[in-house]
Amino acid sequence: MLDKLNEIEKSALESLKSVTDSAALEAWRVANLGRSSALMTVFSEFGKLSKEEKPVIGAAANRVKVKLEAEFESQAQAVKNAALAKSLAEEHLDVTLPGRTKHIGRLHPSTQQLRRVLDILAEMGFQVYTSREVETDEMNFQMLNFPPDHPARDMQDTFFIEAEGRAENPILMRTHTSPGQIHAMQEFSKTNPKDPPPIRIALPGMCFRYEQITARSEIQFNQVEGLAVGKNITFADLKGTIADFVRRMFGENARLRFRASYFPFTEPSAEVDVECFVCGGKGCTVCKNSGWLEILGCGMVHPVVCKTAAMTRRFILASLGVWDQNVN
């Protein structure tokens, strides 16, 4: 019987050597460790053995079983490793084939720029204030110190709306965000007419001008305007605030200059130029060879505007930059 066990062991180990795949492995397991295998038959016929044989054969059979199981496990691992190595060696993708994409959504460039401007202004305490796009002549012009037929109106060619029975106060497409100043000042001053609260707002929105559509001008464009109202705001503050804004918007080394200018609703007024960021000031078609790009107009709110908007005169107002940008 011991010989038989040795024979079982020997032939099983022998045949295991030639097992190279998982199917053969399973077949080997059934043949050598399965219920009807020769080894298992030894166990199932154990009862037939004599008292003396039992401990000896039992121990030997167990040893063979443990041995075969161990060898099986190790061969199984070897087969698995070989299979993995084979698949790793064989499975190669063309990594240069295009990946699978999804349609991706993006914000319109004007929204992206608007957000940037408004984010910078928000950090400086200017909070968004919006108002309507179709306005009265009174709000868009008269209260901003553009009397009817004033030459300054030539600077802002206007789309008018057909409207009956409005006499000297026609309806128009706002030409700038500045009527929002009037709305805001009226609203804020109403809260405490005797001592109106300070204001610091950013006014974004679509504006409309009757102009030919070119690379530099549009009939519809976004504008952002900042308005600060306080008891002690000066032109020097205006300069400082704009310098901060320009540094954030165009980089800390952006060179800028303030030029005296004219807007009916501010006095003193200034135009701000930034060194052309296309050519770095060398002169190019974008800056019309001047080296400078006009980016915004600004000034201290004109006393006529304060008066019409019911703010008291002890308030001095700074109308911060107007930032133009075309629709894309």
Added chain:
Amino acid sequence: MKIPLSWLKDFIDLDGLSVEDIARKLTLAGMEVDEILYVGLPMPVYKEGEKHEFKTNGIAWDKDKIVVAEIREVKAHPNADKLTLLDLYDGQQDQVVLTGAPNIFHLKGTGKLAKPIKVAYAKEGSVLYDGHAEGQVLMTLKRAKIRGVDSYSMVCSEKELGITEESDGIILLDDDAPVGTPLADYIGDAVLDISILPNMARNANVIGIARELAALTGRELRITNYESRIKADKVAGTPVTELVEIEIKNPELNPRFTAGLIRDVEIKPSPYQIQRRLKLAGIRAINNVVDATNYAMLELGQPLHAFDYDALLKRVGNSSNKKIKIITRTAKDGEKIKTLDGNDRTLSTENVLVCDEKGSLALAGVMGGAETEVTDKTKNILLEGAAWNYINIRKTAKQHNLPSEASFRFSRGVHPAMAERGVKLGLHYMSQWANGKIAPEIVEQYPLKPKDSVVNVTAHDVKRLLGIDLSLQQISALLTKLDFKCTITKDQLQVISPDHRMDISEGVIGLADVIEEVARSYGYDNIPTTTMADALPPQVGNPVHEWEEHLRDLLIALGLQEVVTYRMTSIEKESRVATYNDYVRIANPIAPEKSILRQNLIASILDVLEKNIRLGESLSIFEIGSIFEPVKNDPSTGSGQGLPNEPRKLAIAMTGLREATAWDVKDSAVLDFYDLKGRLELLFSGLHFTNISYTANESILHLHPGKCAEVKVNNQVVGVFGELHPLVKEKYELGDSPVLVAEFDLETLRKLIPTYGIVPVSEFPPVYEDIAIIVDESVLAQTVEALIKQTGGRSVANVKLFDVYRDEKIGAGKKSLAYNLTYQAEKTMTDADAAAIRKKIIKRLEHEVGAKLRS
């Protein structure tokens, strides 16, 4: 406005300042120099990469090669009839120069000239503009043989020197031109093209700019004393006051009218120096009399008008004992005048006329009449200098489309004090250039004298507005340079505005006006930059704006591309989607397709979709923006058209392939109703809406009646979506795939945003189970799901429809709906618990919608 530098130098010493220095000072002080045109003076040389400051153009004249010379004789060319050979002396030696210039051709063969002709002479190697080329093309003068004669130099036309485009004849310099002098030293110039802002009307002239430069540089303004100039002129004959009288009917429109008389003028071309300056300033040289009016206007800012005095006399019958009466009045409605451009103009009652007793002579401040204009035959001239209401002139110039140098100035405001000065200066130049004799005195009416503004300024005012500390003495010095009269009293400065400007008010406005002048004169560059020290207002944000931005973020996360479109469209374009009873119409549309304000955002984005349809296999876009609904009556006045309502809307459009085509994705399905609905469900989930329902709606005209739904949140309609109606789609070029659109009202949506909390993921294991039920085709999935949720209550954490199945075995007109249910409780859910809930659900479904459990 174009100003030659040489002209400025008549009034201010600019030595030591480069042209760029001057342009920079003016630009920073509010007189922006748009371009510097060099006409002879040396141009700046920029090194590679060096910063430009101004747009620069033009040509420099080589001082060695281009000089003043004189022609001594005009000889025939031996081999060419149309050419001549000039005997010319260039200050150093004699030259023979070949030319075809027509304006000296008549001197050919006349022998030695009695009076040599002074010309601009360019030697071999000179760089000039090609006189024969179109536009300005640089060329270098080279030696050549022309018809057998050596040619190595030339006498120049204005085109060749870059003065004008004129190439027909050579320049004939004034007789006193110094032979041998470099031309650049004699008439080399640079022209500053300056933008004149509406509040700077006073500077639309040479003296105005010179005055500003004097203030900016601290140099002296050599302003000419016109009285003393005129005293030097020949004055003779009957005073004009005895020959002419003036009547002003509307002083508001014509505050002042002055006139002077000059006799025996000899009409001929003006001196070349004068012609050149006028041309560089952009004005044609006509003759010495017309040039004198233009030159005086450009120099001083007062537009003038010259009448042929004899033509005036003829109109009143030449009765020399009768005074000519000049009357200014408003036109009668429909009155006509022939202006000197030859056009008959029909006037309205707003237009002001200069008339005599017979009728109209000129359209005041805008253009003269044809009948009394100056001609070659004119001998005696009545010169008008008047002040007009600037708004009235602006309207008239616009009405008759007559922009002129005069109306440009009058429509921005010219101080009445300038009228008399202008007439005197004009007469002075006429006497100088046309040898006329000025009649004594000036006739005038001055019914409305403007009051020069008086403003009191304190040092505190300047500190408060500008943030700089200046003493009253310093402020006074800054303003005096601009001709303000300043008087310092104890603690304030009294400032009186000069009588050449009308932009200074009084009171608080006057104060702002004056302080702006202090800032300009002080220099914007010298004002410090500080940080606002004032109280920061409470920071409250803008929830409406922030929510809209959040919405944009959600939409792009869903793969939608944002677009921004024009508010203006046409009824024709918009009516492809929808028509309305009334529109907000543009009174002055820039183009027919932009004649109304949109009332439908879907129409706007369908235009974008159509335009871009070929750009991609799939397009998913959205826009957030206003639409405009007309309002019949102004709510504040009760009458008159009101401002339109401007509700904000969200519109979405999608079309094309569901999946991006790729090497292993060949035939993607096209986007359909449920793709759009899925995006919307995700959007609503992002907005934390819970109580949403969808109702089929066949009455949305632009949508497919069977593929369209109305969305309700908390039983309130917030928008509609669906597939574009085939008949609507047909009106666009939108390809073959269905087009899905949605539109929502933002304010309605925003007001429904619920407050929401955070729910932790349960620690207890859920039970998952699938059930399938068979219902009639007419039973809506939404109804079944609602019943499951209602019945299951909190125990059913999730209901997901995973299959809809139709089959003969199920029965005709029936469908099977299969759901994944997730049972969840605040304890471990057992199979028995789940079974009990399921039983309830099935019973409810059987009862409510006649459902049968599919085994």
